[in-house]
Amino acid sequence: MEHALRQLIRTIPDFPRPGIQFKDITPLLQDARGFRMAIDWFSLTVNAAGEVDLVAGIESRGFILGAALAARLGVGFIPLRKQGKLPAKKARVSYQLEYGNDALEMHVDAVRSGDRVALVDDLLATGGTAEAACQLLQQCGAEIVAVSFLIELDFLQGRKNIKSVKSEKIFSLIHY
Amino acid sequence: MEHALRQLIRTIPDFPRPGIQFKDITPLLQDARGFRMAIDWFSLTVNAAGEVDLVAGIESRGFILGAALAARLGVGFIPLRKQGKLPAKKARVSYQLEYGNDALEMHVDAVRSGDRVALVDDLLATGGTAEAACQLLQQCGAEIVAVSFLIELDFLQGRKNIKSVKSEKIFSLIHY
Numbered sequence A, B: 001m002e003h004a005l006r007q008l009i010r011t012i013p014d015f016p017r018p019g020i021q022f023k024d025i026t027p028l029l030q031d032a033r034g035f036r037m038a039i040d041w042f043s044l045t046v047n048a049a050g051e052v053d054l055v056a057g058i059e060s061r062g063f064i065l066g067a068a069l070a071a072r073l074g075v076g077f078i079p080l081r082k083q084g085k086l087p088a089k090k091a092r093v094s095y096q097l098e099y100g101n102d103a104l105e106m107h108v109d110a111v112r113s114g115d116r117v118a119l120v121d122d123l124l125a126t127g128g129t130a131e132a133a134c135q136l137l138q139q140c141g142a143e144i145v146a147v148s149f150l151i152e153l154d155f156l157q158g159r160k161n162i163k164s165v166k167s168e169k170i171f172s173l174i175h176y
Helices: A002-006 A032-049 A061-073 A128-139 B002-006 B032-049 B061-073 B128-139
Strands: A010-013 A021-024 A054-058 A076-082 A090-096 A101-107 A116-124 A143-152 A170-175 B010-013 B021-024 B054-058 B076-082 B090-096 B101-107 B116-124 B143-152 B170-175
Touching: A002 A032, A002 A170, A032 A061, A032 A116, A032 A143, A032 A170, A032 B061, A032 B076, A054 A061, A054 A128, A061 A076, A061 A116, A061 B032, A061 B061, A061 B076, A076 A128, A076 B032, A076 B061, A090 A128, A101 A128, A116 A128, A128 A143, B002 B032, B002 B170, B032 B061, B032 B116, B032 B143, B032 B170, B054 B061, B054 B128, B061 B076, B061 B116, B076 B128, B090 B128, B101 B128, B116 B128, B128 B143
Parallel strands: A054 A076, A054 A116, A116 A143, A143 A170, B054 B076, B054 B116, B116 B143, B143 B170
Antiparallel strands: A010 A021, A076 A101, A090 A101, B010 B021, B076 B101, B090 B101
16 A cells, blocks of 8 residues: 555656756655555544544645645534734744744634543654644643654654654655 | 524634634534535535536645535545645646735646646625636546535625636635
8 A cells, every 4th residue: 555655656856956866756646556655544544543523724735635634534624824824813832943933823712621632744854844833732732642744754753753743643654 | 504603613713814704613623523515515516516626725725625525526626725835747727816816826737638627715795705616627627527615605706706607616615
């Protein structure tokens, strides 16, 4: 299964910057069987981790996988967005990038205290964005049941940087 | 049904600019029943319009609704993105905004000639983005089966600006 999905991911050299081997998941998303298998896997691992009330996805590829998962699970979806995109009262967590800083925001009324949330993104690289997302959800009162990625770049050891949730709650389908 | 969903949409005054009454759909997305009803409606209207091979969503709220619909229909998903986000060979259509220009891009290999596609976005306002999206899909060989929006701002008459598909293929759930 992992092999079939890996074949639907293509590596684009030097995107978006020289030296980056970009993992392009669009061939997988546009493949009915591949997309369904990916959502099956997310659904399986999240259900195994526990019951969830909501799925949160990180802008913007995390929206695609997260919303499809939420639809599959029959729960609501929370978008975690880049700065300035959400219109109502929001919480923010900043984090470091290779060059400079970035921030994620969510509406403070997106979760109720104790809501069980699965966090979804396409890629676990350095873990900076994912850790910010976990902090944001927890600040707003969420309990994080699972953090699930389609791809994990093992050599970057980003898993170690997700300190807000236990390692056994972090799942990745395809490893490079 | 339309009434129940309308109650889950809130209006935020003066966002992102003074004078804009922003329709915030995040309360609907995070509501399990509301989100499910919205996807049910998309699924119903698209299925009524015809069989589809793929769902295309416009960055980035269109990713949420479009990917959930693709998962529901059991088909693949195509992201239509803002300039510079997609890594492989792509087509581009530019369009006018109130101030200046913008562009949408898609991978040229995202559809095969004759693929039947449903296009999804959250909001039909002036129709500029939607028309660009239709042109882009058609340039790449897609046949557009339906263009579906959660919300249509009737007073902007954006429907008239979607000239690339027949009006009877354009569907909106909630009208303001």
